Amino acid sequence: MEHFKAFKKVDEIFELFFEQSKWRLSDIVDRLGYPKATVHHILAAMTELDYLTKDRNFYMLGNRILQLSGLMRRNLEFREVALPYLEELRNEINETIHLTSLFRDQVIYIECLHPTHALRPHSTVGVTASMYCTGVGKALLAFQPNSYVDGYLERVTLA
Numbered sequence: 001m002e003h004f005k006a007f008k009k010v011d012e013i014f015e016l017f018f019e020q021s022k023w024r025l026s027d028i029v030d031r032l033g034y035p036k037a038t039v040h041h042i043l044a045a046m047t048e049l050d051y052l053t054k055d056r057n058f059y060m061l062g063n064r065i066l067q068l069s070g071l072m073r074r075n076l077e078f079r080e081v082a083l084p085y086l087e088e089l090r091n092e093i094n095e096t097i098h099l100t101s102l103f104r105d106q107v108i109y110i111e112c113l114h115p116t117h118a119l120r121p122h123s124t125v126g127v128t129a130s131m132y133c134t135g136v137g138k139a140l141l142a143f144q145p146n147s148y149v150d151g152y153l154e155r156v157t158l159a
Contacts, residue, residue, distance in 0.1 A: 009034060009042055018128070022058040069126055079110055086113050096123065100136045102144075103128055105152055107137045132158060 012032055016023055025043060029036045043059055046052040050064040073079060082099055090097045090113040099111035106128040131137030131152070141149060 006042075009038070010046065013039075013042065013046070017061055022055075022060050024057050025059070028059070073110065073125070076110060083111065086111060090115065098123060098136050100140065102131075102140055105131065105155055107131055107134055107140060130156070130159070132156065 009032070013028060016028065016031060025036070025040060028043070029039050032039065043052060043054075047054050047059070047062070050062040052059045053062040054060075079099060086097045086099060094115040094117060096115055097111075097113040098109060100107040100109055102108075107130075108128045109123055109125050112123040112125055129137060131141050141152065144152075
């Protein structure tokens with residue numbers, strides 16, 4: 001169970017990076033409420049393994065995360081199956097095409113194909129967004145079982 005507690009702390013640190021890209025040690029300590037020495041040891045280990053990088057007093061996601069992200073995208077079989085159809089659709093209508101999936105009551109962008117014209121929305125693979133405020137999220141919600149939608153509406157606060 002000790003290993004789980006340590007892993008949970010690492011996960012909580014990673015979760016902070018969904019909010020902003022750089023964190024100071026003191027801000028992480030204040031936010032999570034763990035002793036400074038504990039957070040420092042975890043950050044040092046994460047930095048040594050290149051899950052984080054440190055620049056001056058700020059910690060940021062490291063190259064290992066990018067490497068794992070690329071590996072995960074390659075292992076998504078449905079992405080490989082869908083990609084030729086997405087490319088064909090993008091070429092036909094010349095608009096941005098997104099491939100997304102549900103992730104913790106949000107949508108996560110798995111693939112984004114951009115049109116050739118200059119005006120286009122900016123989307124980043126790996127970024128998550130609330131389902132209720134994106135077109136693709138609303139489409140995913142529309143095809144979920146009623147029990148999921150009811151639970152989602154109870155869990156989510158509309159901004």
